[in-house]
Amino acid sequence: MTQDRAKQNLWLHFTRMSSYARGEVPVIVRGSGPYVFDQNGKRYLDGLSGLFVSQIGHGRREVAEAGARQGSELAYFPLWSYAHPRAVELAQRLADLAPGDLNQVFFTTSGSEAVESAWKLAKQYFKIIGEPGRYKVISRDIAYHGTSMGALAITGLPAIKEPFEPLTPGGVRVPNTNFYRAPSFVAGDQTAFGRWAADEIERAILREGPASVAAVYLEPVQNSGGCFPPPPGYFQRVREICDRYGVLLVSDEVICAFGRLGHYFGAQRYGYQPDIITFAKGVTSGYAPLGGMLVSDRLMEPFVEGTATFLHGITFAGHPVSCAVALANLDVFEKEDLLGNVRAQEAGFRATLEKLGDLPIVGDVRGDGYFYGIELVKDKATRQTFNDDESERLLRGFLSTALFDAGLICRADDRGDPVIQLSPPLTCGQEHFDEIEQILRSVLTQAWARL
Numbered sequence: 001m002t003q004d005r006a007k008q009n010l011w012l013h014f015t016r017m018s019s020y021a022r023g024e025v026p027v028i029v030r031g032s033g034p035y036v037f038d039q040n041g042k043r044y045l046d047g048l049s050g051l052f053v054s055q056i057g058h059g060r061r062e063v064a065e066a067g068a069r070q071g072s073e074l075a076y077f078p079l080w081s082y083a084h085p086r087a088v089e090l091a092q093r094l095a096d097l098a099p100g101d102l103n104q105v106f107f108t109t110s111g112s113e114a115v116e117s118a119w120k121l122a123k124q125y126f127k128i129i130g131e132p133g134r135y136k137v138i139s140r141d142i143a144y145h146g147t148s149m150g151a152l153a154i155t156g157l158p159a160i161k162e163p164f165e166p167l168t169p170g171g172v173r174v175p176n177t178n179f180y181r182a183p184s185f186v187a188g189d190q191t192a193f194g195r196w197a198a199d200e201i202e203r204a205i206l207r208e209g210p211a212s213v214a215a216v217y218l219e220p221v222q223n224s225g226g227c228f229p230p231p232p233g234y235f236q237r238v239r240e241i242c243d244r245y246g247v248l249l250v251s252d253e254v255i256c257a258f259g260r261l262g263h264y265f266g267a268q269r270y271g272y273q274p275d276i277i278t279f280a281k282g283v284t285s286g287y288a289p290l291g292g293m294l295v296s297d298r299l300m301e302p303f304v305e306g307t308a309t310f311l312h313g314i315t316f317a318g319h320p321v322s323c324a325v326a327l328a329n330l331d332v333f334e335k336e337d338l339l340g341n342v343r344a345q346e347a348g349f350r351a352t353l354e355k356l357g358d359l360p361i362v363g364d365v366r367g368d369g370y371f372y373g374i375e376l377v378k379d380k381a382t383r384q385t386f387n388d389d390e391s392e393r394l395l396r397g398f399l400s401t402a403l404f405d406a407g408l409i410c411r412a413d414d415r416g417d418p419v420i421q422l423s424p425p426l427t428c429g430q431e432h433f434d435e436i437e438q439i440l441r442s443v444l445t446q447a448w449a450r451l
């Protein structure tokens with residue numbers, strides 16, 4: 001019944017609907033800890049936290065109940081001209097957790113809206129302070145920053161942009177920090193590579209004209225392409241460059257915040273100070289939708305006097321139920337020391353995944369915290385990747401289904417070179433890492449045999 005209705009009425013996101021013409025639509029009906037269960041009762045290890053969301057794991061009654069209580073007390077009121085207690089409490093709590101002077105919280109309902117809100121803020125801020133020419137935004141190749149029209153202009157994935165052209169003007173691309181595929185003149189030297197990649201941002205600013213550039217958007221660890229951590233010194237250099245040209249540094253932490261890297265914010269792990277942090281996903285662990293941006297006091301300053309108003313708002317942003325849920329989610333982080341768990345166990349996670357390096361198809365294992373990408377290659381020695389046809393057969397024709405059938409939810413992705421992405425709940429430990437490794441080993445071995 002559910003199957004038929006799903007096929008008739010439900011349009012899945014970023015999904016080839018034709019692929020379910022013959023097969024079943026997977027229907028996930030409940031979750032418990034790091035596991036979810038489908039309609040047939042089969043159990044899966046949620047190695048992706050849904051979609052980089054479920055930091056505290058599934059089935060937490062106290063978090064769900066916090067939402068229900070709030071719904072009975074005050075289900076909805078807007079943040080347009082009014083405040084409500086949970087938004088105030090959450091804003092204060094986030095400001096306390098955030099680095100430096102990021103004390104102003106502007107809520108949204110999603111990551112795309114957070115990314116887009118930060119761009120709108122940057123544009124209006126520069127107009128108010130007398131630098132009206134600044135509207136461009138620099139971001140990195142293959143980086144994903146969301147799908148709404150503004151966010152899409154910042155996203156660096158040509159294939160998902162092309163159908164929607166012309167896009168919002170102003171998106172400029174620079175190289176990412178994929179060290180495995182570093183240009184030969186900096187290959188093998190992380191520091192030189194990081195310096196080069198950061199300096200490419202300066203070159204882009206100069207090429208575009210510094211007076212036209214508003215912001216640089218970077219994830220602490222770039223997700224799309226398969227987890228590119230920053231090389232040593234990269235963010236420090238980027239910060240210097242942004243300061244030199246008066247450009248805002250936006251740390252897009254929609255994935256990396258809330259413990260994914262063992263800190264509340266990725267910027268804290270890598271020791272840099274952004275002007276804006278965008279967040280979503282893990283702030284509620286998915287028990288209700290919420291996003292937002294944390295903004296430095298300095299950027300708010302022109303908006304606190306006279307008639308100045310940030311001309312932007314979203315009906316459901318900072319929804320009371322979502323804010324109550326976020327507060328309860330952060331309580332779980334504290335009670336269970338989830339950041340401590342990630343920091344204590346991340347070396348074990350890395351070591352377990354690195355065992356897969358003995359497979360001929362595994363080219364690179366990279367990431368930090370509980371956030372890893374495994375790059376698949378055709379030839380390990382030369383790092384040769386798969387052509388489009390092989391990639392299609394490997395990822396869509398085999399791996400995605402085989403991993404799911406084997407009981408592991410992760411992501412086989414070819415938005416850059418083919419990778420498998422992992423981002424388990426922060427409650428996971430060695431037994432879950434072993435389970436992930438064993439399933440991957442078995443499925444990747446079969447994949448190699450089929451090539």
Ligand SMILES: Cc1ncc(COP(=O)(O)O)c(C=O)c1O
Binds near residue numbers: 145146147223254281
């Ligand atoms: C870094 C980053 N920014 C923005 C977004 C967009 O978030 P949302 O899907 O909530 O709009 C995502 C989503 O995965 C993301 O990873």
